[in-house]
Amino acid sequence: MNIQSKTNGTVDMRDMAQAIRFLSMDAIVRAQDGHPGTPLGGADIATALFTRHLKFDAAAPEWPDRDRFVHSAGHGSMLLYSLLHLCGYEEMGIDEIRNFRVLGSNTAGHPEYHPSAGIETTTGPLGQGIANAVGMAVAERILNHRFGDDIVDHYTYAYTGDGCLMEGIAAEVIAIAGHLKLGKLVFLWDDNRMTDDGPTDQAVSEDQVVRFENNGWHVQSVDGHDPEAVAAAIAAAKQDDRPSMIACRTFIGYGVPRIQNDRAAHGGKITTEDTDAARENLGWTHAPFELPGDLAQAWHNAGARGASEREAWQARLDALPAADRAEFDRLMRGELPEGWEQVILDAKRRYTESDEAKPGIRASGEMLSALADVIPELISGAPDLEAATQHKRQMRPFTRDDRGGRYIHYGVREHAMGAMMNGMTVHGGIRSVGTTFLVFSDYMRHTLRVAALMRVPGVFVFSHDSIGIGKNGPTHQPVEYLASLRAIPNMWVLRPADAVEMAEAWDLAMRRSDGPVSIICSRQPLDPVRRTQEDENLSARGGYVLAEAEGGARRATLLATGSEVSVALAARDLLQAQRVPTAVVSMPSWELFEAQDAAYRREVLGDGTVRVGVEAAVRLGWDRYVGMEGGFVGMSGFGASGDVADLYRHFGITAERVAEEVTARL
Amino acid sequence: MNIQSKTNGTVDMRDMAQAIRFLSMDAIVRAQDGHPGTPLGGADIATALFTRHLKFDAAAPEWPDRDRFVHSAGHGSMLLYSLLHLCGYEEMGIDEIRNFRVLGSNTAGHPEYHPSAGIETTTGPLGQGIANAVGMAVAERILNHRFGDDIVDHYTYAYTGDGCLMEGIAAEVIAIAGHLKLGKLVFLWDDNRMTDDGPTDQAVSEDQVVRFENNGWHVQSVDGHDPEAVAAAIAAAKQDDRPSMIACRTFIGYGVPRIQNDRAAHGGKITTEDTDAARENLGWTHAPFELPGDLAQAWHNAGARGASEREAWQARLDALPAADRAEFDRLMRGELPEGWEQVILDAKRRYTESDEAKPGIRASGEMLSALADVIPELISGAPDLEAATQHKRQMRPFTRDDRGGRYIHYGVREHAMGAMMNGMTVHGGIRSVGTTFLVFSDYMRHTLRVAALMRVPGVFVFSHDSIGIGKNGPTHQPVEYLASLRAIPNMWVLRPADAVEMAEAWDLAMRRSDGPVSIICSRQPLDPVRRTQEDENLSARGGYVLAEAEGGARRATLLATGSEVSVALAARDLLQAQRVPTAVVSMPSWELFEAQDAAYRREVLGDGTVRVGVEAAVRLGWDRYVGMEGGFVGMSGFGASGDVADLYRHFGITAERVAEEVTARL
Structure with a gap:
């Protein structure tokens, strides 16, 4: 394909996209490592989003009502880093770009959760990002329900490649997002029909348009190298009340003759010969890491575009009744409401005084119920194990028609649950609890790792924890899972001995802010072992x-x-x-x-x-x-x-x- | 719903299905545990399959060319056990049924791989069974290509509930099966619209018919309580050259008034009051575990129905040229071809003499290539990491048009790979190798567990095994995976120090027949550490x-x-x-x-x-x-x-x- 470059003096989205391409290539060449295909292929899509639609203010990366942008195809991280740098994020200065993939930089090989630098979640393991995005979109609707359109009303965009869509987790979250009618969720699919192994038709026959439509999504198909078309499609997506998928037809490695539309573009090395050829091909005359003033200004303007909107939002927030304002601020700080500890102390007292041998999972369910009464941001779910785990209780479900619900019917989709929990957590304002059998933690295991790596909280309740489940047999008896969970750095694995320790486990889980907690529960009754009353959390x-x-x-x-x-x-x-x-x-x-x-x-x-x-x-x-x-x-x-x-x-x-x-x- | 029972003297499929229902209920009531919903709801479907279509001979459970039946909704195991008992499998006598879920019986809570008793694979963790079935269907086509229709030409049937279809792995294998056009694969979907949490519409909006069609499947919808309709649909499915899904509309817990079409049917307890009510409702007058002679005979006939076909097959096998016959027998015994060990010894000699620091994954790829030359049943795949792992090499792909290929393009679908490998393995005649990055082993982790639990082989090559991958960063650096794999009972985790130890690891992996092996490979070069030549496998x-x-x-x-x-x-x-x-x-x-x-x-x-x-x-x-x-x-x-x-x-x-x-x- 022959590529037309713009040479007249005005700056348009195509020019701005070129800035992404060359900055990304320069960084990748300098690092002698990195995946060029995505920043080259996706530059036009990203430009359309960041300059026309994304609600953000680079000067205030953590503005709570910003739109969220998830770069799910994390291997193409230079696309994200270039965008953040060009838009003027302070923590994404040119030195960070020059130090792409260097130890200590903010520009790791794959994006790592760093909200003050504009990185909303950790991505790279395919499928995790789009699933996080679905969780973010749920969090947005929950908070919108509580605080109204004036305070919480934003979109969540996820940039996805073919790889994310092939992973099983994609099917799980596409189904859930459609079922819950998450209308403020937009997937931008970089439809380049090429993966590291070659053309996607080696492994894919499914029509993605039909697939998303069949899951209740609004779907459009556009030329992904026509930023105006992409911008128009995003506008239409925002108008539709269903989640939207925009299939953006692109060419991987766009602009570099040797690799364009070739599997080598995915993760192959590029050299200065390639960037020279691209400069020639695309009519780019600037030195590495240099940008003409008008383009730099245009990008800077894009990064500052949301400032006034943010100020207006701030004014609305300031005008809230004091109690509402305080509650919103509390949620954004991730602090628990005053007095919640009493729930723990009361439960410990009650359990200490009782002689009942209570199943671990039942005690856990009681703690969840009691805590949910005083912690309104607590959101729960137990993929098709509501009865077996009793972790729903009084909560009404969060549905397409009731955004005030606090129980999510995930269906039999553990992996989706874990990743959506992470998405809710990094969105902010939510304390997320997910419950399943310990053997099924395997299905969501990678989400536990990502939570631990991001150093974010999350309460994972794993029940039916041993041969103590009995007759369901070895397929459902976890014997290796305590070890495998303990192996995850920064994961707390809590296995309470009785109901008192269970109350203490929940105390610890609620307090933890820098990593996830796995609460391991028996199915069978646990004899009470803690018989003396004490307020101190001995399990701590x-x-x-x-x-x-x-x-x-x-x-x-x-x-x-x-x-x-x-x-x-x-x-x-x-x-x-x-x-x-x-x-x-x-x-x-x-x-x-x-x-x-x-x-x-x-x-x-x-x-x-x-x-x-x-x-x-x-x-x-x-x-x-x-x-x-x-x-x-x-x-x-x-x-x-x-x-x-x-x-x-x-x-x-x-x-x-x-x-x-x-x-x-x- | 009022249910009509047959009371005249003839035995038809509906009567035969009642035998399944009552035998299953009697066993569940006796065990005071078990999932009644599936055997009650799926009895008509299973009867249609087992009495009209399934090619098997209960007297020869391991007949290599039998049709495979996978009970993917493993929690409903009494459906399978009842079928096997009624058909006359020797290892599934009435004592086994009476000892359902008792320690030491062949009737564990969930079906456990036991081919001589008619249990083709271990199921229970949802989604695994249907994925195993896709692997079996691949194995069948590979062996059919080698030995022709006379020797290998059978169908693979999987009985699936809603749970299996919601899991992400389902999407992965539905995509692959359609893409590979596995025409001898039939899914029987027990479409009862009810899960343990309640109606499926709490969590599912997707139209499954459209979904399967969009993946290249042939789809039919029938009344799952009309065995004649199910039988006709199976006949049509067999005629179509695409994989087939038959949506069988059923009622969970069919026949038991208290639980029919209710979530309580999934896994709730039933009592003699329920079975009394069902007897009344369905017009069943026989005592627990008793069956009238005509029904028993009808089922026995169904179990013996395939005997003459098996004998004809045996005659064709006996008529094969001696070398072909010996080769087929070798594969069925799971033995390696003579002389394969020389590949290992040659490689060790070559590596010992070389000073080259070779990346672990490259040495592994070399071993795979060399072994594939002498072991024709070796089948490989590396989900979208062919270039990074170099585990494809000379192999041509197995595709819808070329069943002689030995490399499977799984796409970015690790979980599918693991479960399909298990399916190929338990099918027999295949030595399956799957390669991906060690961090992505999380995505397929449960399949490793199931292989270990089934005590079947499988070579899992996990590359990029540490911080030694460098710049791709912590998302791709496995630090906890050696521990988490070592935690799995009966898994061998081999982490070779250099190319010589890599050759030894492959030697061990090829020899192992009673469990899986994980070969852990570095991305970075490994200095040669074994400098003296010896034939003994020191790694052993x-x-x-x-x-x-x-x-x-x-x-x-x-x-x-x-x-x-x-x-x-x-x-x-x-x-x-x-x-x-x-x-x-x-x-x-x-x-x-x-x-x-x-x-x-x-x-x-x-x-x-x-x-x-x-x-x-x-x-x-x-x-x-x-x-x-x-x-x-x-x-x-x-x-x-x-x-x-x-x-x-x-x-x-x-x-x-x-x-x-x-x-x-x-």
Whole structure:
């Protein structure tokens, strides 16, 4: 294809798009790394959005009512960085562009959540970005319902390639967005028909237009290299009350003769020879990283375009009744409402006084219900496991007709839930809770990683946590999941031993602001193990002595979590009866325990005593606490289908076995 | 809805379906657990399939050319167990039915792979079954291409509920099946419009008919309680050269007044009151677990219906030229062709003699290519990462027009790949290899679990295994994945240190028949560390002394895997120079190391020496080998975007740091 370049003096969107192309190429060549195809191919689309439609103010990146822009095809990150730089984001100065992919820069290989620099979410793992965008669009409608059009009324745009649309998560969120009729959501599909492996028709036969329409979307198809056409389509999309998808036909690597419309454009290296050829081809005469004044000004104007709108918004916010204003500010700061802690304390008192053996998941559901009463920003969902988890309760659903609902019917779509939760979280103003069986956390696992990487909160409730589910069998019995979740950096894995610890887990989960929390719940009843009333959150130390040794110096230390704490307590009874002074340590969170000082950890772990870990899961990781010579009573393989008591006996997770492991080591 | 029951003496499909319903209910009531909705709702569909179409012989469950039936909605397992029992599968006798969900029975809560009992694959985690079925249909076409219609020519049927279709993996495999035009694949959709949470319209707006058609499927809609209509639709589906979906409108919990067409039918408890009411409602007069003779005979006839066809097939097989016959038998036994080991030995010799620092993924690609030349059943795929992983090479693609291809263009659909690989594996006759980046293993993680649980092979190649990928940044740098894969029971995680160990890893992967293997590959070049030629596979011991201490008794032991083995070797040089006799242990597989005897392990680990682990990943699990007092040099959080050398320095994974960890402990 021969490409026409503009050479007259006026600046139009095509010129502005060229600025993106060359800035991106210069950065990629300098970094000797990066994916050129997207910034070259998508420059016209992005220009149309950023100069005509996107509501933002580069001087105030975190303006709460800004439109959100998600660069879902994260590998093409230079498209985003170029846009942010050209629009004048302070934290995206030219040095950042020059240091693309250099350690310590704001311009990582793939965009990393950094709202003050204009990066709304972390993208790169395909499909995550578009799913985050659907979550953002939900958050917007929820807050709009509470505060009205004057305060919250913005669009969410996601730029997507073919890869995002092929991932399974895409189908999940396209279905949900259409079903919920999220009219302020717009997907811009960079329809370049080329992936790293070659033409998309190697792997795709589906008609995307039909696909989106069949999911209740408004769909348009335009020439993605005609910014006016793209701008007009966005205008039409905004008018429609359905979510919109705009198929923008483009050429990957547009403008660089060697790679244009070639698979090499996706992630292949480009050199100064390529940029020279592109300069020739596109009529660009400027040196690397240089921009003529009129183009720079035009981009700067685009970045400042929203200033007056933002000021008007600020005036409306200032004019709110004081209580509303305070509430909005509280939500934007991510702070919890005053008095919420009382819910925790009340629950702890209630649970301490009760003798009821309560399933972990039921206690968790009670905490969610009680907290939801006082934390209006708490939004919940449990993909088709509402009955099994009892995590819906009094909440009415968020639907296309009722934006005041606070329970999301995700359908059987765990991956969508996780990514939408992340989207709601980074949008701001929402505390998101998602509940499913622990085995299905695999389906949404990558969303947990991204939350941890972004250092944002999120409460993930995982139930049916062991062979304790019984007859549903090994497909539904998680034996490796505690280890695999503990492996995720910055994830807190909390496995409460009883309802009191469950209340403490929710306390911790609500307080956490710099990373996600997984609350691991049993299906089976948990014997109450915490019998003394105390306001202090003992679980906050990660591990603590639940029952100290009696009748002499401690000789054995039993370390356990969740439902196995009561097994350890029973083993302690056996050992004490044998005159072996034995302590039981409950370890609801390894991560929090690791954060304690060495002296505390040594004291709790009982230096020099015989140590045995008890957990109905694989041993991986336990050696850190029991030592190479310590014992472990748990699972060494997958579970089985059968009665719960039969299974615990069959797999040898019994008090007798724990006691034997101790005595064999005395 | 009032339900008509047949009361005249003849046996038709409706009567036969009633037998499924009552047998299933009786078993569920007896187990006091189980999901009644599916066997009640799907009985007519299943009867039509099993009595009119499915090609099988209950007396020979593993007949290679049988049609495959996948019960994807695995929670409704009693539907499958009832069918198998009624048809006369020896391993599914009445005691198995009576012991539904009892420990040790063949009738686990969810179906578990057990081909001699008629269970073709493990299902329950939604979406896995239909995806397995797509893999089976691919396997069938590949083997049909090799052996012709006389020997391999069968259909694959998958019974799916709404849940399977909502999962993202469904979109991935529906797209692939349509794209590949797998005409011998039939989905029977139990369209009951009800899930555990309630009516599907709470979460689904998409028209499934349009959806499948848009993916190139042949689609029909029938009354799922009219077995004749279902049978006719199956006949039409078989005639069409596209994959077929038959939407069978049903009522969940059909026949039990309290739960019919109610969410309670999905997984709720039923009692003898319910079965009494159903007996009344459906006119069933027989005692629990009892069946009138004519119905029993009719079902037995259905189970024996395929005997003559199987005998004819056997005659055709026997008439094959001896070499073809031997080859077919070899494939069915899952044995590798003679002489394949020479490929490994040759590669080891070549790599040992070379000084080239070769990226792990390139060495793996070379092994795949060399093995593919001698192992014709080896089928490969690398979802849109063909260039980055070089795991396609000489193979031509398997397409709708060329069933002789051996490379599958999965598109950007990792989850589909994993589940299709499992489907190909349990089909038999295929050795399946799937390659992607290690971070994307999260997207297909559950398929690894299912392979491990089924104890079936599968070679999963995961590349770009650490911060060693450099500039693509933390979204693409797996730090927690070695731990999370090692947590899966029965998974071998192999992380070769150089090309020689890579050849050994492939040797192990090819030999393994009772579980999956993950081969973990670096993107960056690996210095050759194995410099002496030996035919023995040292990696088979999981860990071995690569470089023994010199100049005295060993005082320090450095344990490392993959790219960090060369860091450990450099640290050893520093320590030896300080007169600290230091050994380096390469530990390509913890699982294989654990299988060695205690004496060997003690010797390798160097009892009493200072131990330091080195791995560019999180510490979780390493304490087992280095002990509580040992050192670890690796990652404690996520990575960063930057130059590889900068990153290793930044995160302190250096020879100097390893040496310091040792000297601090001497």
